[in-house]
Amino acid sequence: MYDFAYHKPASVADAVKILAADPDARPISGGMTLLPALKLRLNKPTSVVDLSGIAELHGVKREGDKLVIGALTRHVEVATSAEVKAAIPTLAAMAGTIGDTQVRNRGTMGGSVANNDPSADYPAALLALGATIQTDKRKLAAEDFFTGMFTTALEVGELVTAIHIPIPTKAGYAKMRNPASRYSMAGVFVAQTAAGVRVAVNGAGNNGVFREKAMEAALTANWSPDAVADVKVDPGLLNGDIHGSAEYRAHLVTVMAKRAVIDAG
Amino acid sequence: MNVVTPFEGIGASLRRKEDYRFLLGRGQYVDDLNRPGQTHAVMLRSPHAHATIDRIDTAAAKAMPGVKAIFVGEDMAAESIGGIPCGWQIHNKDGSPMAEPMHPALALGKVRHVGDPVAVVIAETKAQARDAAEAIVVDYTPLPAVSSTEAAVKPGAPQVHEAAPGNLCYDWHIGDKAAQEAAFARAARVVKIETTNNRLVPNAMEPRAAIGDFDSFSGDYTLYTTSQNPHVIRLLMGAFVLHIPESKLRVVAPDVGGGFGSKIYHYAEEAIVTWAAGKVKRPIKWTCERSESFMSDAHGRDHVSTAELALDDQGKILGLKVHTLANMGAYLSTFAPCVPTYLYATLLSGVYSTPVIYAEVKAVFTNTVPVDAYRGAGRPEATYLLERLMDVAAAEAGLDKVEFRRRNFIRPDQFPYQTPVALQYDSGDYHSTLDACLETAGWAGFEARRAESKARGKLRGIGISTYVEACGIAPSAVVGSLGARAGLYEVGTIRVHPTGSVTVLTGAHSHGQGHETTFAQLIADKLGVPTANVDIVHGDTAKVPFGMGTYGSRSLAVGGSAMDKAMDKIIAKGKRIAAHLMEASVEDVEFERGTFRVAGTDKTKTLTDISLAAYVPHNYPIDEIEPGLEETAFYDPKNFTYPGGCHICELEIDPETGRVEVLNFTAVDDVGRVINPMIVEGQVQGGVAQGIGQALLEAAIYDASGQLVSGSFMDYTMPRAGDLPDVGVATHVTLCTHNPLGVKGCGEVGAIGSPPAVMNAVVDALRDYGVRHVEMPATPQKIWGIVNAHRLAAE
Numbered sequence A: 001m002y003d004f005a006y007h008k009p010a011s012v013a014d015a016v017k018i019l020a021a022d023p024d025a026r027p028i029s030g031g032m033t034l035l036p037a038l039k040l041r042l043n044k045p046t047s048v049v050d051l052s053g054i055a056e057l058h059g060v061k062r063e064g065d066k067l068v069i070g071a072l073t074r075h076v077e078v079a080t081s082a083e084v085k086a087a088i089p090t091l092a093a094m095a096g097t098i099g100d101t102q103v104r105n106r107g108t109m110g111g112s113v114a115n116n117d118p119s120a121d122y123p124a125a126l127l128a129l130g131a132t133i134q135t136d137k138r139k140l141a142a143e144d145f146f147t148g149m150f151t152t153a154l155e156v157g158e159l160v161t162a163i164h165i166p167i168p169t170k171a172g173y174a175k176m177r178n179p180a181s182r183y184s185m186a187g188v189f190v191a192q193t194a195a196g197v198r199v200a201v202n203g204a205g206n207n208g209v210f211r212e213k214a215m216e217a218a219l220t221a222n223w224s225p226d227a228v229a230d231v232k233v234d235p236g237l238l239n240g241d242i243h244g245s246a247e248y249r250a251h252l253v254t255v256m257a258k259r260a261v262i263d264a265g
Numbered sequence B: 001m002n003v004v005t006p007f008e009g010i011g012a013s014l015r016r017k018e019d020y021r022f023l024l025g026r027g028q029y030v031d032d033l034n035r036p037g038q039t040h041a042v043m044l045r046s047p048h049a050h051a052t053i054d055r056i057d058t059a060a061a062k063a064m065p066g067v068k069a070i071f072v073g074e075d076m077a078a079e080s081i082g083g084i085p086c087g088w089q090i091h092n093k094d095g096s097p098m099a100e101p102m103h104p105a106l107a108l109g110k111v112r113h114v115g116d117p118v119a120v121v122i123a124e125t126k127a128q129a130r131d132a133a134e135a136i137v138v139d140y141t142p143l144p145a146v147s148s149t150e151a152a153v154k155p156g157a158p159q160v161h162e163a164a165p166g167n168l169c170y171d172w173h174i175g176d177k178a179a180q181e182a183a184f185a186r187a188a189r190v191v192k193i194e195t196t197n198n199r200l201v202p203n204a205m206e207p208r209a210a211i212g213d214f215d216s217f218s219g220d221y222t223l224y225t226t227s228q229n230p231h232v233i234r235l236l237m238g239a240f241v242l243h244i245p246e247s248k249l250r251v252v253a254p255d256v257g258g259g260f261g262s263k264i265y266h267y268a269e270e271a272i273v274t275w276a277a278g279k280v281k282r283p284i285k286w287t288c289e290r291s292e293s294f295m296s297d298a299h300g301r302d303h304v305s306t307a308e309l310a311l312d313d314q315g316k317i318l319g320l321k322v323h324t325l326a327n328m329g330a331y332l333s334t335f336a337p338c339v340p341t342y343l344y345a346t347l348l349s350g351v352y353s354t355p356v357i358y359a360e361v362k363a364v365f366t367n368t369v370p371v372d373a374y375r376g377a378g379r380p381e382a383t384y385l386l387e388r389l390m391d392v393a394a395a396e397a398g399l400d401k402v403e404f405r406r407r408n409f410i411r412p413d414q415f416p417y418q419t420p421v422a423l424q425y426d427s428g429d430y431h432s433t434l435d436a437c438l439e440t441a442g443w444a445g446f447e448a449r450r451a452e453s454k455a456r457g458k459l460r461g462i463g464i465s466t467y468v469e470a471c472g473i474a475p476s477a478v479v480g481s482l483g484a485r486a487g488l489y490e491v492g493t494i495r496v497h498p499t500g501s502v503t504v505l506t507g508a509h510s511h512g513q514g515h516e517t518t519f520a521q522l523i524a525d526k527l528g529v530p531t532a533n534v535d536i537v538h539g540d541t542a543k544v545p546f547g548m549g550t551y552g553s554r555s556l557a558v559g560g561s562a563m564d565k566a567m568d569k570i571i572a573k574g575k576r577i578a579a580h581l582m583e584a585s586v587e588d589v590e591f592e593r594g595t596f597r598v599a600g601t602d603k604t605k606t607l608t609d610i611s612l613a614a615y616v617p618h619n620y621p622i623d624e625i626e627p628g629l630e631e632t633a634f635y636d637p638k639n640f641t642y643p644g645g646c647h648i649c650e651l652e653i654d655p656e657t658g659r660v661e662v663l664n665f666t667a668v669d670d671v672g673r674v675i676n677p678m679i680v681e682g683q684v685q686g687g688v689a690q691g692i693g694q695a696l697l698e699a700a701i702y703d704a705s706g707q708l709v710s711g712s713f714m715d716y717t718m719p720r721a722g723d724l725p726d727v728g729v730a731t732h733v734t735l736c737t738h739n740p741l742g743v744k745g746c747g748e749v750g751a752i753g754s755p756p757a758v759m760n761a762v763v764d765a766l767r768d769y770g771v772r773h774v775e776m777p778a779t780p781q782k783i784w785g786i787v788n789a790h791r792l793a794a795e
């Protein structure tokens, strides 16, 4: 770890001010992604702005037909929240499968969303559910927010403050874990929402999380596992590594889509 | 008075004494130790698999804050510091010695694997040392690298060492080639398999660490290190590398958090910090980071083999022929050459009365981390090869795989049994362990369970492995004739204190095995001293007379036997003292569990009465017997010990994803006399976890350029609790006939017996797909590939 200055502001306004003054400052939420990068000296921020003292970023609320989840809400809180379990049970279940107990006790939804790891769980959920990401200055549809592997529409110094999630009619999720890292190697989130059927895939795309339109069409016509069973994914759009070739991942996406529909019921 | 209640002796499942401090985080590991005035070392390591070092510029780095010194290979060479030595010399078929290229502690002119240390930076803090290491400029010219075992022997392969043409370390063989050829000529059937034994990264929970300390006034060096055998490190490093006499070099291995073999060896970092401490006149601590461990701890396995089994028309084995290529990595680690020879090829008879065996082994250098013994060392490779071959042979000969094994077993009445590959098994009962395991695992009811799985769309398989291994290493004269450069006896000192409590000094080293408990039970059982009053001291050359350490399941069989011999001496002396005190003749004094008795009378003395008399010799035969009650014994084993048994694995494959789930694992092992059943169970379960890891999950993967692709836990699949079933463990005992305790050893059996049981189950699960063999590890991707290829072929 290189030396850095440490700040712990008490409001979003203060945090944004510190970040605006120094383009090499980095916000930290749970630190589950940033800390390992600092320890491996892959990242050299001049200062680290700890968001954990900002009360307004915490908590889960139901607002009409939406869930509003504060950026600092930890995975364990999503997994155990009565509001989330009642509104979108599969989202709570998903949160309960992120990493391990220690990671869930620290990692936050805002951190995960801002990081947009292609193998992370939440981005697929938010894309399929048609969520809106609220920052300190604007609101962005998930589709516009997640722009590629580890990249988002966030500007330097811009903070995710909350995530607004419309409650779907039905939603389901299934993933195949990478045997080593246990991140998703191919995960599919399916949702029936007011805006239609949406299918989003994590872990497999060669440019991060993406919508699988052919499966959306198939499920719109016929909401059943069989409807997606024959939808083949083009391996050319997927990535491969020692744990899974693009061909294997393409196959897994189809299998996980089936299982996600079963999960959705 | 010493009263042993409840029973704490041999056979009691005593809770581990050491766990109290471990579970509360109060263990004292090397990294927990801090010496006054301590500095910190960071190794600058090669990012290249193979390159010349054209220039190292340390000027800017030396000027950085806190930096005390920076050393490179030339600095050590200038002081005639020796290379890291190899402890075993193998001879080629033609009698010439193996190639043994120089292994400098810090690279000299060339780097030969990613992670090869190039420079050491010593600074006031670790962060300062890291900063300075980043500021060192090294100009490399990359060279073509060879990273796979098979590629190493291809014509035109890049050469790792000039002193090893064709990358050959040795070309060795064992057995009778002519007899093997004759047997094959008579065979009704010859069955052949080719297979790779996957390379593994040991990944002990505690990374390696070392602190070098030098006392300018006395001239004494101390090395604190994460070692399984501090005396061996003192011997190798003192005599061959740094030229420090034993009397001036103390090596301490305090609590050590797992080794699995990887902490046997003398590593460059130990020599570097010890030597450099003498240069900077300050203690120097180095602690390995996890990513550094991946590229600097000796790896395990990595064999490529062909094996052929000749059968007669009755399904009796006529002969076995094996050819193996073994990867040594870039340099010879301490025991590396003996692993694919005397710990491997000598085990190829397994539990079978195979009349003739011929095995050839070529060891090769590659641009990878050195490879050495890893839990089981050679024996898992032999067992895997043989037990996969047995299944394939049974299938091709149309025989039941259990019946085929039984037909070829060495029978109980054949012991002692001389194999055609040097070993003589003293005892065993393979039929009984097999029958018990079949029964417990519910072998007979498997087909019904398979049908039930099939109804759920799953493929269920069951696999068996029957095995024997050779441990309790080893008779010094025998291993000496096989190339060992050291003896392999063990040392035990029993110190009975004036009031009857006992301190045991042992050359064995505990790094997870529970010695503080098991050894105390030996003392409780024989001397009648409660385990609470027995202290086990290990891991310090300044305290323990000598020792060869812990590996090869030798601590109890060899170290425990040394203690037993020392206790015999204590009892013999105690009887003489007791005879004096009770005015009887020595021949009439009997001893049992803490009590000396004049035979046939009620005259008794306790061990405490005797120890008190020995240290306060007022009424004492001082002209005949020295005061004090302390005895030391060196025990050199008469033979290896031969644990064996049967492992059965039942698993289920999800054909849609290729994922394998182990449902049941049953182990029935013969580990000789069991001292603490709970500890034996834990040792077997831990070994099985590693065996399942090798079979299904773990693989050290190098790309063609010599980069370790699976170089972190993000890509190297360590077994997790959720990957493992509840492993059922039982023992069936036949006693070792040649050591006083009748013990055989239990540390490695789990890792030796289990991989083929798992892989035989994987192949069985895929039986409808016409699968003959699957390579380890059986990852989801690999299994799906098989299922998919079968589906495509059917279309």
Ligand SMILES: Cc1cc2nc3c(=O)[nH]c(=O)nc-3n(C[C@H](O)[C@H](O)[C@H](O)COP(=O)(O)OP(=O)(O)OC[C@H]3O[C@@H](n4cnc5c(N)ncnc54)[C@H](O)[C@@H]3O)c2cc1C
Pocket: A026, A027, A028, A029, A030, A031, A032, A033, A034, A035, A051, A071, A097, A098, A099, A100, A103, A106, A107, A108, A109, A110, A111, A112, A114, A115, A117, A119, A120, A121, A122, A154, A158, A159, A160, A161, A182, A183, A184
């Ligand atoms: C062992 C392990 C296993 C894991 N397994 C999984 C898994 O299976 N699935 C999964 O989805 N994830 C997994 N993760 C990642 C985990 O979920 C992280 O918590 C998450 O990716 C980042 O959240 P965080 O709060 O820790 O963010 P941090 O590490 O604090 O920050 C991550 C990045 O986001 C930025 N950032 C943080 N908060 C904000 C904000 N409010 N606005 C703008 N930028 C911000 C930081 O500057 C940094 O660049 C795993 C992590 C570990 C260590």
